[in-house]
Structures are given as C-alpha cells and as structure tokens.
Amino acid sequence: MKAVRAAVALVALAIAPSLLAQGSTADEIAKYRAALQDGNPAELWEGRGEALWKQQRGPKNVSLERCDLGLGAGVVKGAYAQLPRYFADADRVMDLETRLVWCMVTLQGYTEADAKKNPFGNGNDRKSDLEALTAYVTSESRGVKMNVPMRHAKEAEAYRVGEKLFYFRGGTHDFACATCHSEEGKRIRLQDLPDLTTAQGAQKAYTTWPAYRVSQGELRTFEWRLYDCFRQQRFPELVFGSDAAIALTMFLARNANGAPFDAPAIKR
Amino acid sequence: MRPYARLGLLVVAAIVGGCATALDESETAAKTAAALKASFRPAGQAGLDRLEQDETQRACSLAAGKAPPKDVAAMIEQTNLATIRYPADGKLLGDWKNGERIAQEGRGKQFSDDPKGPVGANCYACHQLSKGELSFGTIGPSLYQYGKLRGNSVDVQRYTFGKIYNSEAFTACTNMPRFGHKGILSEQQIKDVAALLLDPASPVNQ
Numbered sequence: 001m002k003a004v005r006a007a008v009a010l011v012a013l014a015i016a017p018s019l020l021a022q023g024s025t026a027d028e029i030a031k032y033r034a035a036l037q038d039g040n041p042a043e044l045w046e047g048r049g050e051a052l053w054k055q056q057r058g059p060k061n062v063s064l065e066r067c068d069l070g071l072g073a074g075v076v077k078g079a080y081a082q083l084p085r086y087f088a089d090a091d092r093v094m095d096l097e098t099r100l101v102w103c104m105v106t107l108q109g110y111t112e113a114d115a116k117k118n119p120f121g122n123g124n125d126r127k128s129d130l131e132a133l134t135a136y137v138t139s140e141s142r143g144v145k146m147n148v149p150m151r152h153a154k155e156a157e158a159y160r161v162g163e164k165l166f167y168f169r170g171g172t173h174d175f176a177c178a179t180c181h182s183e184e185g186k187r188i189r190l191q192d193l194p195d196l197t198t199a200q201g202a203q204k205a206y207t208t209w210p211a212y213r214v215s216q217g218e219l220r221t222f223e224w225r226l227y228d229c230f231r232q233q234r235f236p237e238l239v240f241g242s243d244a245a246i247a248l249t250m251f252l253a254r255n256a257n258g259a260p261f262d263a264p265a266i267k268r
Numbered sequence: 269m270r271p272y273a274r275l276g277l278l279v280v281a282a283i284v285g286g287c288a289t290a291l292d293e294s295e296t297a298a299k300t301a302a303a304l305k306a307s308f309r310p311a312g313q314a315g316l317d318r319l320e321q322d323e324t325q326r327a328c329s330l331a332a333g334k335a336p337p338k339d340v341a342a343m344i345e346q347t348n349l350a351t352i353r354y355p356a357d358g359k360l361l362g363d364w365k366n367g368e369r370i371a372q373e374g375r376g377k378q379f380s381d382d383p384k385g386p387v388g389a390n391c392y393a394c395h396q397l398s399k400g401e402l403s404f405g406t407i408g409p410s411l412y413q414y415g416k417l418r419g420n421s422v423d424v425q426r427y428t429f430g431k432i433y434n435s436e437a438f439t440a441c442t443n444m445p446r447f448g449h450k451g452i453l454s455e456q457q458i459k460d461v462a463a464l465l466l467d468p469a470s471p472v473n474q
Contacts, residue, residue: 168329169329172318174324182333189405231379234314235314236309243306244303
C-alpha cells in the first residue's frame with residue numbers, strides 16, 4: 001500500500017508543473033512533499049544500510065558495530081546530530097561519510113581506495129554501500145537536536161575555512177555558494193533556494209539531507225549535495241571526503257545547531 | 269602600473285587594514301587555499317585553473333557577500349570596464365529569436381557538459397524576461413519590458429551589450445557572470461541576447 005501511495009504521488013508530482021500557476025507552486029510542492037513523506041523510498045536505503053552495518057564484511061570479516069561515530073564505539077543513536085567533529089584517533093575533523101570510510105579501513109580491513117570507490121549510487125545499476133550506510137546512520141538521529149561541537153581548535157579551524165569556501169568565487173562564471181544561498185526568498189527557475197547565512201535557513205536545509213531525490217530515483221547524501229553544487233558552479237570535481245567538503249559541511253552543520261534533525265527526507 | 273596590479277594592492281591593503289584579526293585572517297586564508305588545492309580534481313572540461321582567482325574574484329570573495337569598500341568597488345568597475353570589446357562592425361543587436369534560445373539554455377562549461385555542445389546564458393535561471401515563460405528565477409531583477417522601459421538608443425544598446433559582456437564593469441561584485449570577458453558567450457551570442465532585451469518585436473517587450 002505504501003508503494004502504491006508513493007506511486008500515485010509521483011504521478012501527481014510529474015503532472016504538477018504544467019497545471020500550477022506561479023504563486024501557488026511552492027505551496028503545492030510542499031503538499032506533494034508531505035504526501036510523499038508517507039512512503040519515502042529512502043526507507044529502502046536505510047534498511048539496506050542497517051543490514052550492511054551489522055553484517056560481517058571485508059578482509060577482516062567483522063561488522064561496523066564497534067565503529068565510533070563520536071559518541072563511543074557502536075553508538076549510532078544521535079551520532080549524526082553531532083557531526084562533523086574532531087576524532088583524536090585520526091587527528092582530523094571528519095564528517096559521517098569520512099568516518100564510515102575510516103571504520104571500513106580500520107575495523108574491516110578494506111583499503112581506503114576500496115572503501116571510497118563508489119560514494120554516489122546510480123539507481124539500480126550501481127548501488128552505493130556508503131549511501132546506504134549514511135541513510136541508516138542519519139535515520140538514527142531523526143528528531144535529535146543538531147549539536148555540532150566546536151571545542152577543538154581543528155573544529156574551529158574547519159568552520160572558519162568552510163565559511164571562507166562558502167564565499168569563494170571562481171570558475172568561468174564567478175560563482176560562490178553565496179551567489180545562490182545568501183539571500184532570503186530567492187529561486188533558480190522555480191526551485192526555492194535556502195539562505196544558508198541565517199540560522200533558520202541553514203537549519204531547514206541541513207536537517208533535510210540526506211534525501212531521496214524523486215527526479216533521480218536515488219538517495220543523495222550531503223557530500224553529494226556539495227559535489228553537485230560545485231558542478232553547477234562550473235568548478236572542477238569535489239573530491240569525496242576532502243578537506244573542503246568537510247570544512248563546508250562543518251560550517252553548515254554548525255549553523256544548523258539547535259534544530260531537530262529531520263532526514264532522510266524526500267525532495268523533488 | 270596595470271589596473272589589475274593596483275586592484276591587487278588595494279585588496280592586500282584591505283586585509284592588512286583589519287589589523288587585530290589580520291593574523292587569523294591570513295592563516296585562515298592560507299588554510300583555505302591549501303584545502304582548495306587538495307580537494308578538487310580536474311574533470312571533463314573543468315581544470316584546476318578554474319580555482320585560480322583573478323583580482324575581481326579575490327576582492328569579491330573577501331567582501332563575503334557584503335558590498336566591497338568604495339575604493340575597491342571603483343577599481344573593480346574600472347578594470348572590468350577596460351576589458352569590454354565592442355563589435356568591430358558597430359552592430360550591437362543580433363537576432364532576438366536566437367537570444368531567446370540562449371537565454372533558455374542552461375548547459376555549458378560544467379564538467380558534465382559536452383565541451384562541443386551548446387553553451388547558453390541561462391538568463392531565465394535568475395531573471396524574468398518574456399511574459400510567456402513562467403519558470404524564471406529571482407536572483408536578478410525582472411527584465412520584462414527591459415527595452416520598452418529604456419528605449420532603443422545607441423547608448424542603451426552599448427550599455428546592454430557591455431553589461432552582458434562584463435557585468436562587473438557596472439556593479440562591483442554583482443552575482444551576474446561576465447559572459448564575454450570570461451569567454452562564456454561569443455560576440456554574436458551577446459548581440460542576440462541584447463536583441464532579446466531591446467528589439468521591439470521581442471517577447472520581452474510585449
């Protein structure tokens with residue numbers, strides 16, 4: 001029944017743009033989103049991720065259940081709401097995806113290249129384990145207030161660098177993140193743009209990633225969100241788990257502090 | 269001294285002028301440069317050279333979303349004004365129908381785009397233009413009836429061509445790309461977009 005409801009809603013979403021006039025479009029899209037929420041396909045990724053988390057895998061044939069996501073070995077509940085953060089064992093600030101790779105390497109014995117080789121899936125052709133694991137771990141923070149720490153000097157540094165990167169203009173089009181995301185109530189074509197320079201805007205945006213993207217039939221993580229923004233900015237390719245990716249995530253996640261985390265969500 | 273070199277000095281002066289926070293600022297700037305260098309790889313047509321800022325990009329990044337200091341803004345506008353190459357044949361307007369296609373086209377210069385494929389201006393992403401296109405963005409002002417409101421004099425044509433060619437010549441740290449200066453659009457494409465804005469027959473002016 002859930003699947004049927006989701007299918008009906010998807011058809012409605014496909015018809016919607018031709019029927020709707022300008023003013024009411026955002027409201028109508030919000031309604032469709034609410035309808036979709038009931039049968040969010042992200043649950044499929046969450047389920048697969050939970051199984052992967054518990055499964056004995058890799059050269060060492062162990063599960064990820066001893067992975068320390070910041071709140072102690074094996075604690076998943078609420079962990080994402082306190083990421084990125086500094087990890088002493090790696091001497092580095094890490095976001096969730098980077099930490100998952102770390103655990104796959106240190107606990108399960110994968111090479112780093114193997115662990116990172118498929119960060120973003122491509123529908124059914126090429127499923128990504130990292131996306132599924134990210135969906136599972138983030139789902140365990142649903143309803144938990146964002147509380148990203150800034151106690152360690154490297155956490156503060158990552159935040160400052162992330163802020164600089166947010167305003168960094170480059171490429172053929174002179175675009176920065178700020179070009180599209182520093183004013184309230186703006187849109188590209190009909191797509192509403194969050195103002196990421198305000199607490200309210202950052203909260204609304206950050207707490208709704210990862211998300212199942214209806215237009216792509218894929219669950220997308222926050223690292224993917226950054227990767228694809230830079231593509232549209234006409235920048236070269238953002239490296240998965242890179243310092244810039246983590247710093248920007250730190251800047252936005254920290255700005256979202258205080259709001260309840262509400263993902264995996266569903267977006268157009 | 270070349271204008272760009274002067275602008276560089278002004279930017280440096282602005283950083284040092286912050287005195288108390290200057291050390292933090294330069295350390296963060298160095299860490300940011302290192303992070304950029306380590307965090308991107310060339311893909312498709314987008315090489316790492318796209319991360320090398322010119323002085324305008326550097327000054328506007330430093331302004332961090334706010335208006336740059338007046339002297340910096342004046343220098344940005346002056347240096348960018350000097351880059352505009354007006355058509356040798358003196359004709360500033362092309363074909364508005366081509367202009368409409370260019371205004372609709374969002375592809376071009378992304379690492380995922382075919383380097384031999386179309387390169388558009390994607391005007392509608394940020395501006396309202398013709399009344400018929402409901403799917404328009406709002407980052408830039410509405411340009412509906414642009415020509416009807418301003419007339420079609422040579423001065424208006426020159427300003428319009430120049431604004432599309434290099435927007436930073438008129439508004440320092442604008443969000444709008446520099447379509448001619450950065451080699452996004454050809455001279456003919458800029459003429460066509462200018463015609464979309466100014467031709468009395470264009471849907472923009474209905």
